Amino acid sequence: MSKKVHVQTRINGEEVEFLCEPRQSLLEVLRDELGLTGSKEGCNNGNCGACNVLLNGRLVNACLVLGVEVQGREVTTIEGIASPEGLHPLQQKFLEHAALQCGVCTPGFIVSSKALLDKNPHPTEGQVRHWLAGNLCRCTGYDKIVRAVLDAATVTKKKR
Amino acid sequence: MQDFDYVSAKTLKEAVSLLKRHGDQACVLSGGTDLLVQLREGRRKARLVVDIKGIPQLNHLSYAKTKGLTLGAAVPCCQIYEDKAIAKAYPGLIDAVSLVGGIQIQGRATVGGNLCNASPAADTIPALIALGAVCTVAGAKGTRKVRVEDFCVAPGRTALKKGELLVSIHLPPPKPRSGAYFLRFIPRNEMDIAVVNAGASVVLDARKQTFVSARIALGAVAPTPLFVPQAGEALVGKSISDGAISEAAEIAKAAARPISDMRGGAEQRRHLCGVLARRALQGAIQRAKGGN
Numbered sequence: 001m002s003k004k005v006h007v008q009t010r011i012n013g014e015e016v017e018f019l020c021e022p023r024q025s026l027l028e029v030l031r032d033e034l035g036l037t038g039s040k041e042g043c044n045n046g047n048c049g050a051c052n053v054l055l056n057g058r059l060v061n062a063c064l065v066l067g068v069e070v071q072g073r074e075v076t077t078i079e080g081i082a083s084p085e086g087l088h089p090l091q092q093k094f095l096e097h098a099a100l101q102c103g104v105c106t107p108g109f110i111v112s113s114k115a116l117l118d119k120n121p122h123p124t125e126g127q128v129r130h131w132l133a134g135n136l137c138r139c140t141g142y143d144k145i146v147r148a149v150l151d152a153a154t155v156t157k158k159k160r
Numbered sequence: 161m162q163d164f165d166y167v168s169a170k171t172l173k174e175a176v177s178l179l180k181r182h183g184d185q186a187c188v189l190s191g192g193t194d195l196l197v198q199l200r201e202g203r204r205k206a207r208l209v210v211d212i213k214g215i216p217q218l219n220h221l222s223y224a225k226t227k228g229l230t231l232g233a234a235v236p237c238c239q240i241y242e243d244k245a246i247a248k249a250y251p252g253l254i255d256a257v258s259l260v261g262g263i264q265i266q267g268r269a270t271v272g273g274n275l276c277n278a279s280p281a282a283d284t285i286p287a288l289i290a291l292g293a294v295c296t297v298a299g300a301k302g303t304r305k306v307r308v309e310d311f312c313v314a315p316g317r318t319a320l321k322k323g324e325l326l327v328s329i330h331l332p333p334p335k336p337r338s339g340a341y342f343l344r345f346i347p348r349n350e351m352d353i354a355v356v357n358a359g360a361s362v363v364l365d366a367r368k369q370t371f372v373s374a375r376i377a378l379g380a381v382a383p384t385p386l387f388v389p390q391a392g393e394a395l396v397g398k399s400i401s402d403g404a405i406s407e408a409a410e411i412a413k414a415a416a417r418p419i420s421d422m423r424g425g426a427e428q429r430r431h432l433c434g435v436l437a438r439r440a441l442q443g444a445i446q447r448a449k450g451g452n
Contacts, residue, residue: 002164002166003165022164022165022166022209023162025161045197046197058238058267059263060268061193061264065192065196066196066209068166069168069211069213112264134262
């Protein structure tokens with residue numbers, strides 16, 4: 001077995017150190033080593049988006065990043081989306097629109113949608129659907145998710 | 161996932177010497193969107209993964225009107241289409257890099273990796289061939305150039321020799337009255353692998369009525385991305401017309417050697433070659449005339 005590697009990084013705004021094997025994905029490190037089980041393992045090959053996180057602000061599949069690669073970088077997971085004051089507007093709108101059923105895809109959808117609204121606060125429906133093409137949901141049929149994101153965009157707009 | 165060691169190389173020299181020493185026991189990691197899937201599924205074996213994202217030359221991205229575009233092998237797709245000057249100068253490349261996977265793939269996946277993965281269906285390669293791109297490859301004895309159409313030699317296999325590493329890809333500056341276009345056919349709108357894809361570029365004369373030169377390449381219809389020089393040559397000196405475009409598209413179609421698989425039948429693919437080559441040419445002509 002390869003020697004474990006010491007990694008220093010920032011996760012959800014906090015300095016974090018961990019030991020991991022080079023072969024462990026960021027997703028495995030988050031879930032199995034750090035107890036951050038919000039990011040889900042769906043396909044484990046970059047198709048479903050259930051493990052999506054932000055790496056230095058950029059949307060990535062955590063299953064397609066090695067844990068050792070986040071040395072010196074910044075990771076935001078679903079656990080870092082809400083603030084101490086309460087839910088993020090996206091989370092609130094997902095609830096209001098019932099944009100989830102089983103919920104396994106939801107953390108990935110919320111992280112992806114946050115990345116979209118950070119970059120483009122006024123997306124059209126087409127832009128939302130295009131952006132979320134890398135997130136799969138087997139329950140909702142996507143429509144409620146798209147409506148929730150568009151509704152959240154009106155709230156986040158006002159906040160800014 | 162299988163067990164391996166990991167090194168983040170800091171210099172080209174370090175990477176080349178590691179690759180030379182470990183031979184086929186070593187794999188190069190850039191965006192990881194192909195490699196990590198292949199390692200996990202056991203389709204590739206590695207004792208050592210060499211991360212090349214820390215090497216300055218491989219992160220180089222620069223464009224100048226006189227020099228063209230130099231694209232480091234570790235530059236992710238998103239960085240290319242987010243650069244306004246590059247997006248304006250090379251819309252035919254942007255067509256391709258903005259449809260590789262989804263947003264989260266484009267944040268990591270690199271054009272260099274797309275080339276080195278050498279999939280017959282790779283989306284960026286026909287676009288690069290149409291644009292006349294040339295690769296710079298580093299080895300123990302220095303660097304050499306490889307034309308992009310010669311880079312892939314078989315499915316998953318490239319012209320890279322033991323210990324060699326792709327450093328960058330160079331695209332010549334766009335000529336006046338030139339245009340390029342790339343498109344693919346997939347059953348959904350995004351996040352899929354091409355059934356067939358096609359890239360084309362054209363240069364028009366001063367009156368924008370006659371072809372000065374043209375290049376056409378097809379993907380997913382042969383063991384490697386397929387450059388069809390005779391299709392472009394057939395257009396040289398001809399006036400722009402539906403007839404001339406169709407004739408070139410037919411030549412491209414005739415060069416295709418598609419197989420039948422889960423994504424499409426050979427006959428369907430052959431048909432698509434003609435359709436996509438024609439549309440790629442029409443798109444390239446439109447851009448050369450000044451449209452989008």
